[in-house]
Amino acid sequence: MEEIERWLMFSYWGSYLKEDYMQVGLDVTEILMKHWGQVEWLRGTLFSYDEGLKDVDSFDTVRKEVLSDRDRYELYDVTFFNPTVTEEIYVNRLDIFDAMLTIQEYDDLKYFQTEDPALNERRTQELLEVFTDVASLPAIHELWMPDRDLTAFMGHPAYLYRPRPLFERVEHSLYTMKTKNEVARLVEEFEAHVPSEWVIDYVRERLGADAVQEMADGKVRVLFYDREITKSKVDTREFLRTFEEDVDQFCREKEVTLYKGEAS
Incomplete structure (x- = not known):
C-alpha cells in the first residue's frame, strides 16, 4: 500500500513564535512522550537523515542530545509508534524547524475510518487530548488538525x-x-x-x-x-x-x- 502522509497537527509558528523554536519543539516532544511513550528515533535532518538516537525512554536524554549540537538539530524529527493503534505499528513523526511544526502519520487517516464508529470516536477523542495538551503550551498561538480538512483549531481567536x-x-x-x-x-x-x-x-x-x-x-x-x-x-x-x-x-x-x- 502506498504511504500517504497526513499532518495530524500543524502550526506555521514561524509567523509568530518568539521563543527558541528548538526548545518549544522539545516541550512538544515531552508532551508526546507522555501520551505515546518512548521515542523510537530522534534524527537531525538538515542535510540528510543521520543515525541519531533510537529507543529513548528518557526525555532528559532527548533534550540533552538536541541542545548539545544545535547545528545538527537545526531541523529535527522525532518518531513515535503510537500505542493507541494495536493492529499494527502506527508511525507518528514530529517535525521541527524554525518555520513550522508538524505531527505526521502515513496511512491517510485510515485508523480514524474503521467500520466501528465508536472506535473512530474514541481515537478522535484521544487525538484531541494530545492536540489540546500541545496547543496549551504558551508559545503556541495557533494549532490545527488535520491538514487537508482543518477539522479542529486551538489558539487565539x-x-x-x-x-x-x-x-x-x-x-x-x-x-x-x-x-x-x-x-x-x-x-x-x-x-x-x-x-x-x-x-x-x-x-x-x-x-x-x-x-x-x-x-x-x-x-x-x-x-x-x-x-x-x-x-x-x-x-x-x-x-x-x-x-x-x-x-x-x-x-x-x-x-x-x-x-x-x-x-x-
Whole structure:
C-alpha cells in the first residue's frame, strides 16, 4: 500500500513564535512522550537523515542530545509508534524547524475510518487530548488538525482570521518567517477591535454550542467535525472565508480596516 502522509497537527509558528523554536519543539516532544511513550528515533535532518538516537525512554536524554549540537538539530524529527493503534505499528513523526511544526502519520487517516464508529470516536477523542495538551503550551498561538480538512483549531481567536494573500505566504515555508511583522500587526489589530465573545458567539451560532470551548490564556478550541475526525460539519476553508468577510463587515461598522494588503 502506498504511504500517504497526513499532518495530524500543524502550526506555521514561524509567523509568530518568539521563543527558541528548538526548545518549544522539545516541550512538544515531552508532551508526546507522555501520551505515546518512548521515542523510537530522534534524527537531525538538515542535510540528510543521520543515525541519531533510537529507543529513548528518557526525555532528559532527548533534550540533552538536541541542545548539545544545535547545528545538527537545526531541523529535527522525532518518531513515535503510537500505542493507541494495536493492529499494527502506527508511525507518528514530529517535525521541527524554525518555520513550522508538524505531527505526521502515513496511512491517510485510515485508523480514524474503521467500520466501528465508536472506535473512530474514541481515537478522535484521544487525538484531541494530545492536540489540546500541545496547543496549551504558551508559545503556541495557533494549532490545527488535520491538514487537508482543518477539522479542529486551538489558539487565539485572531488566528481564525486568515486573509488569503497574507496566509498564502504564511503557509509557504520560504516566506513564513518574513510574515512575522504583518501577522503580529494583524493579530494586534484583531484583538483590539474584535472581542473574543463575538468570535465565540459567531462560531456557536453556526456550528453549535459544543463546537467551541474557551481555554486558558485567552485561547479557544473550535471543532469543525462531528464526533469523528473525518466527519466534517462544514467545509472549514469556506467557513473561514465567510468568517473573514463577516469580521471585515463588523469592523467596517466601527470604521476599522484590519487587513490593508501586503506590506510594501
